[in-house]
Amino acid sequence: MKAIGIDVGGTFTDLIYVDRQTGAQGIHKVSTTPDDPSQGVITGLTELMAQGAIDPGDIAQIFHGTTTATNAVLEARGARAGMITNEGFRDVLHIGRHQRPDHYSIMQEIPWQNRPLIKRRYRKTVPGRLVPPTGEELEPLDEAAIRQAARELKADGVEAVAICFLFSYLNPIHENRAKAIVTEEMPEAFVTTSSDISPQFREFERFTTAALATFVGPKVGTYVKNLEAALADQKISGDLRIMASNGGVVTPRMVTQNPALTMMSGLAAGVLGGAWVGQRCGRDKVITFDIGGTSADIGIAVDGVCAETDARSTSIAGFPLLMPMLDIHTIGAGGGSIAYVDQGGAFKVGPQSAGADPGPAAYGRGGAKPTVTDANLVLGRLEPGDFLGGEMGLDLDAAQAVINDLATELNMDPLEAAEGVLTILNANMANAIRSRTVQRGIDPRAFSLVAMGGAGPLQGAEVAAMLEVPEVIVPPHPGITSALGLLIADLKYDVIHTQFQVSTSADLTQFNSEFAEMEAKLTSRLTEDGLNADDVRFERAGDLRYLGQGYELRVPFDLGEVTDAALAQVWQRFHDSHAAEYGHAFENSAIEVVNLRMTAVGSSPDLDLPAQNGGKGLQAAHVRTRQSVFRVDGTLQSFETQVYRRDLLPLGVPVPGPAILLQKDSTTVVPPNATATPHETGSVIISLEAKS
């Protein structure tokens, strides 16, 4: 069975092809076509198929990661969107949580006030009200008012409508009825409800999530349609699956209905890829560490599974997003991050980045500010004539000049300044990793760091050393780990019900009927999407908190009947999880269930790539010897450093550091006191000398 993974990024569209039977594989990269990304996808596909002599009819699956929804929000280019909501609540989207994004600023702007997803003129209110705790009707829905609102929105050229009523997470009846009426009046429009998109309590966050989906709905719909048509043109009839933020894939139909699902999907595939690379090397606990030009993405995976973040931690362009999403932490630190001395005289690195254009000074495109890449070059950790497999030369003089300027400003030696750039960057990254590990009761010393992205293998070993992580795994192709991750993504459908229950008075019947209803909902959704419910497994979980708290922790529920004994286990899991997460459990407090969740998972077939052969010997892989600078035992020293072609290194033969491994999509730095060993899976494992 042949599968293709296609990951559309900001600059490049990466493609990977794998024959799951024979293990044959190929990779390809083309430029992204921002105006209609489906064109770049098709160009890449035809070239990849030609390169591997693949018959379009043989392709069973296309796994696709798209940033269409993400970019529409980031660039504030979406649909003319409208909203229908309760009378009296026209401005929930505008007032938000009445908090300013910045404490200490008079001149700040507020995303939801200065760049509204839905303008006030297109926010209509209608009578009708539901109330807790069950969502019973206090005031009937005014259907005539809805019809009138829809007609007005249509007359104003509105293309997409969000229907958002208070307490719809308890009872969607008013939203569903309103949706039916609006769809009758506006058959061409994208129409959705807040309970369809994310039935969870907290109205500003839920309404905003629905507004985000509505804002991008028409654009995503068009994109998916274009892509399907283009695939049909190419006679590719395999199943198209699209990556969602939860780390699973869903059908095109599902994405068209709920485009908010894909909002943060770009990051998810990378973590899956990194986790898979780790598992192939026999490592079940990994920190995935993906560094590009402007940002670093950090994920934690255990047994190939990356946990989901809690609903209140996710946002896009400053807007809260209540969507299941893998717990991935992004910081503004990458190869292009600019080093500077700020107004107060402090030495800073990032988050501003030189980007790809002009890029670092070393790119020779006019970049005049010192970046991380320039520091690496000045320290001899990048090869001026051998960057990106020799496709691009680096300008050492230009890099040296900007680093010298920085050093002068700091009154430091230039090499000290260059190494300082890396130390500050690495410390920022280590702090970010600590916030996801040490601060949550996870000991990073039991983990391996998977260094991915163009710049991950450059910084990985030194960041690992700061965290006392014992080893770094560098995947075979660090730059296309996301495309690889797509191929191993499972099908994943989520359903969530807000259900307040307290441990001291838990209603077992209610739990069982909720889970039964959720399972039925998932099964019918799968059937509607042409999938077989027998091929999936179900997983259950709940969002729990101590009664009175405002933040929940995700705790798994066992399958089968919910009994007192089963609940007792759930409560204990919550205490344990609270202690791990916050350092303390309130064992005598009552626990409140807030949401119940259920996920249908359809596993992808295993990806079993053949072992690598490796090169003949170190000699054959050796390119040259050069000087490079590292800090060892507190002092900066220049070392004679061996440079190797990574693809020619023999398997299982340790390469002592300091060493530099070259390959087309990245450069790996092996510091002194570390050893790199090529693994049969094609990864390189760098072992760090344990600190005494």
Add this chain to the structure above:
Amino acid sequence: MSRIDPVTGAVIQGALESIALEMGHKLMRMSYSSIIRESEDFGAALTDATGLQMCECRMSTPLQSGPIPGYIRNVLKVLAERDDPVRPGDVIMHNDPYGGASHGPDVAFCVPVFQGETLIGWSATTAHHLDIGALSPGSCGIVDAVDTYAEGLQFKAIKVFDQGKRNDAVWHILRANIRATDLVVGDMEAQIEAARIGAARLLGLVDRYGLDSTMAAFHDLMDYSERLMRDAIRALPDGDYTASTMLDGYLDDPNPARRELPLVVTLKVKGDDLTVDLTGTAPQVPDKPINMPLVGTVDCSVWLTIRSILLDTVTYGAIPQNSGLTRPITIEAPKGTLVNPIFPAPVIARFCPGNQLADTVMKAFAQIVPEQVSAGIGNLRVVALSGLRDGDHWVHMEIMEGSYGGRKGLDGMDAVDTLYANTRNNPIEDIESHIPIRVDRYELRENAMAAGQWRGGIGAIREFTFLDEAGFSLEGEGHAFKPWGFDGGADGYEAELTLVHTDGTTTSLPSKVPYFKVKAGEKLVSIGPSGGGYGDPQQRPADALAADIADGLLTEETSKVIFG
């Protein structure tokens, strides 16, 4: 000159910020009452052994983290007076408003950090507690407290843990004297755990980098913040700049000395020093709690406003908040005035007066840096709602937002917390799920925007219906005076509060209302203030005017009247 190389300095700074963030994150997520977890009315900070602030959590509210140094200094002072040394394992509770605390409900838990036998620093959390055992339920709207004793329990450096051993007697006293006991005590426990985490992390940092390097980096960091502030002050022309605004005070009080009280600010700029002279401000009100503690409220109000104007995050990024930032600023507040009251004058309702002081500081700055200020802000109001359910109290606090004035190039921010406050509202779906209140409306006011080239921000309307018999009290400002317009912009709109009785009749309420009973079916209608306009209304671009009309914020008719 730097004490440590800039690389190590940057690394230690990042680590300090990360610790404060972790403390705040965990406190917010562990805490029980919505005033902490939803409104984020809490603080978290580390100080050195003497109480100089090293870092604060950027998630916390400015008025909570800012006072922490004052709490620590007073804890040290009180313990020294008692000859009771600070020891490892101690956890010290403090809320004395005449001893560094912002006011009584903001209770701090302070954990000393020891390296071996040496005290090297403090980790502290503060939070606004729902109830502190005052005369009526809730810890806001206690507007009739006659002295500090009537405001609730006072804790002056009480060791709730003494060398690691829990002082059970204190906890029994707390439980016996505080309403909504489980919530409040749960929040206090969360505060202690978060402070202990901060202490452990600070010790870890010191172990990693050494005490000397850590302290050198911290002192560099204070110098850094001080340098930024001094540079900003030096750029201002020397001179004295005076502004005043008015507090409502007690509008229904027959005694004129308790209503319409002036706040006066004179900024004295000289080189890179700034003196903020509050002379001219009204005398203290000896038996009403709108007096403002000088340390903990007045100082924070002044500092935070100056920082927001001169070192605006939009221009300067996130600069570290530490004691260095305040070194160039001297505050002069005559004793016995609203801004420097004499014990035991009550202070518990100082929140809104303090924010009015912040607005007055901004009004003085408007004369110096008009492109860095907003026109007058709409102030906030806080209500306490309470009742009994199965013999237990429920207590809920709502902080009702104000709005900003117009700014050079930008309209005012609509319906937000202003200046030294930055809390979050409670989701309607959370309120109605947990207390017997129905929220009937939450929207912007219409036809109530201050005209200007850049219009003022618009206030919000919020309506509550009581579903059960309940209690209600209010502390607020802005019912009597309009937010000031600037540079030709119109003045803004006052706030209003109306109680609608079950028979449809209404009672208009002043901005301070002590506890009273309301019946099921009665309804409160809160109308938030709209900030002042900035610049000549006739200069407002036609498309901006048309957009507000299309958005239904303004009718054509009103637009013609106010924009000309």
